[in-house]
Amino acid sequence: MKTAKIHLILSCLFIFSILSCNQKKEQKIETTSISQPEMVLDLLDLQANNKLGKDTLVTIVNDPVYHKAKKYKAVSASLLVKTEIELNKIDSKNTKIVFECVDGYKPEMPLELFLNANPFLAFEDVDAPKGSKWEPILKEGNEMNAEPFYIVYPSISEKDSRYKWPYNLVKIYLEPLNKSTLELYPLKNKKLETGYTLFKNQCLTCHSINGIGGTMGPELNYPKSVTEYWKENELVNYIVNPASFRNKVKMPTLGITKQQSQEIVDYLKYMSENKKKI
Ligand code: HEC
The missing domain is CATH 1.10.760.10 (Cytochrome c-like domain)
Structure with a gap:
């Protein structure tokens, strides 16, 4: 009888220790998800997995890249960031958003400024000539286009230099503001x-x-x-x-x-x- 009791206590302790170990492990996974690699959004990857969000049509009155009014098929970029990254787990006031473009161009801005500006991730140019997804951009004699993604703000003036409008965008990531x-x-x-x-x-x-x-x-x-x-x-x-x-x-x-x-x-x-x- 006595030994059975001891066995019971011991096995309880054993089970408890397994449970608490698991808990620790989960906590560890949580902290790593706050660290850098988990805060990268690979946009092409998300698109391939249908995870960009709901399409809408946005109009930009004075597009700073095309220098005229433009219409795009787009998804809400703030909703995308909020869906993919658990912002309540990071200090978003002291975080910046970095945009990585195909050619290595890497503009950045404070995360909160971005999230509050109603940004959109454009993935298709509605005015593009038939057969292509984007209208060409002419820059210093070179012809290029904005694919695969372009960040636009329907409600922000193109003259406000605090806002970045990266095109040829492939990745978005978050970093400490003071990195x-x-x-x-x-x-x-x-x-x-x-x-x-x-x-x-x-x-x-x-x-x-x-x-x-x-x-x-x-x-x-x-x-x-x-x-x-x-x-x-x-x-x-x-x-x-x-x-x-x-x-x-x-x-x-x-x-x-x-x-x-x-x-x-x-x-x-x-x-x-x-x-x-x-
Ligand atoms: C839009 C991108 C861009 C910005 C902004 C820019 N550069 Fe450059 N820079 C380049 C590129 C591309 C080259 C390579 C040469 C060329 O222009 O084709 C270059 C070349 C240089 C070189 C020559 C390097 C060498 O080894 O000969 C120096 C120095 C330089 N940049 C300094 C600066 C400084 C300082 C600033 C800020 C005031 C600046 N650049 C801003 C894109 C940029």
Whole structure:
């Protein structure tokens, strides 16, 4: 009788320990789902699995890419993000949304700004010529189109530069708002903050430093910094007006003044002393 009781207690303890182990495991899965890889939305994948959401027709009065009124078949991009990512598990105020495009262009904006702007993910251009999904975009003599996806905002002015309208979009992911700030901030020389801010706002979408940033343009710091193989004054002039150096240049003239360009170059010189293997 006594041993049977002990057995009962022991097996209860055993079962309890299994249960609590399982609980721990579940918790672990939950925390990993908050971490980076789970916060990537592969849009083509979602489309192939019919998970983009309900189609609607949206009209953009003044489309900033096509420079005219446009109509698209689209799904709600905020609903898509909210369906695919459990936003109550992340600190969405301190999160940014990063758009990854086919050519490595990577614009970003604060997540809350995006979610509150009624954004749409366009997947088909209603005005496209027969037989194609998209009307061609003419840019510097090259013909391209917006496929596979293009983010549009029916209720936001195209002039408001806080909102990004990426086309050739393939992936969306969420990252802590200060991720690049922490890695690229000139901690040891705060005087370079102006150059750093200019770089972050104007260059990081296309260029990386120590592997952080867009890949449409070349990495600018590792293994060799541009400040090590360009003459300084030429580099300053290049950043102001790339087309005066290279024919059919892909880097746009951004409206940077010579003084701002010098600030960026000073910051790049500082980063050349802070290289990191990626
Ligand atoms: C829209 C994308 C884009 C933006 C924004 C952009 N660049 Fe570029 N950049 C490029 C591309 C693409 C190249 C490669 C050369 C070319 O233009 O074809 C380039 C080339 C360069 C080069 C020459 C690199 C080398 O090894 O010769 C430097 C330096 C540079 N960019 C600096 C900057 C800085 C600084 C900014 C911000 C003020 C900036 N770029 C913004 C796309 C961009």
